[in-house]
Amino acid sequence: MALRITLLLTCVFFSKALTLRCNGCPGLSGTCIQSLITCPSHCGSKTTNVYAYGRKIDSISMKTCGDSNVCVNGSMNSGQSKVTLNSQCCNTDFCNSQNAPDLPQQSLNGKRCFTCNGTDCSKPLACEGDETQCFITTVGISGKNVTMKGCSSKFFCGLNATQSLGLPVQGYGFGVNMRCCEGNLCNAAHSLRVYFVMLVPLLSLFVF
Template identity: 80%
Template sequence: MCYLSNFSALTLRCNGCPVLSGTCPQSLITCPSRCGSKTTTVYAYGRKLSNSSMKICGDSYVCVNGSMNSGQSKVTISSQCCNADLCNSQNAPDLPQQSLNGKTCFSCNGMYCSNSLACEGDETQCFITTVDIGGKNVTMKGCSSKLFCGLNATQYLGLPLPGPGFGFGVYVKCCEGNLCNAAQSLRVYFVMLVPLLSIIVF
């Protein structure tokens, strides 16, 4: 009995809404140490396209902030984690506009990938990727937070897997150094599935 009592004292009651959506009926969940709220926002040409939030336990992949920017499209993640019962009642706000960090990466405009893009905040990585959209290969380049340069990028982003016929499997290659994403032969660092990035071909 003492063991069970001690265990319950180490857990928190948190608001739960595990699926990214505009609205979600909240439920109560039990978490081992922290409650969390994460918001994912997608932009196209500087205009917000979508904003989705989730509320779950404050695991390591939830309590993160970062962005990935191709110049034409951008995905940001903002999170808030806390260690009190039901402390995640509010959605995490959008990641605020970050200041330029002095790093530059190549970005693409249609078939041309010689544009330079000024990176923001903790976007310390340059990336290059080829997106298969309906049988058409589209190259993307830009700036990314190091957060996404791992095998769990989809977990960090919290985006759903693409449905049949979408084909948005994106193999992304990261590198450090200004304009280091010029070549196609960079080492693959992570796999990322981002259906909403299809906006670059519209």
């Protein structure tokens, strides 16, 4: 009997030791009211920015538990516009009290992908940082289909990318297919692998 009690107490205290108290903030509305959340191993914070012609036009910061879907960084660049994601994870109580900073400007990596300027998609774009993929997508704007091409970090071509951006999937009602490939200028054709559904409201900020 004593052995059973000892084992029970050990499990209780061990499970508590494996959890962290973290700041929680969905970051999807104007003012973020932080709350206490319990996380299994890491606290996390992430900041998503949208740029148009080098100027930041939107930013969303959120705080949540840290896991393999949260502790990621990357960017997606269409030439005229860019989306960046910067995340930070830590493993002490309330260590995510500060917002993750903006992803710093990345240097060119030597890879090139096609980009679109209106209906002309023949211009090459120099990729930055860990943008090792070329992408192509079609965005519905004002009843018209607009083709976008550019460079992307590999993570944005994954199935969990939409969730990790910290942007709402439900409520928009529709999305567009994004296809990625490897190799210089490989996004010239439309026969690319479909990776995930990208949010129309986010991508629509790319086109002006």
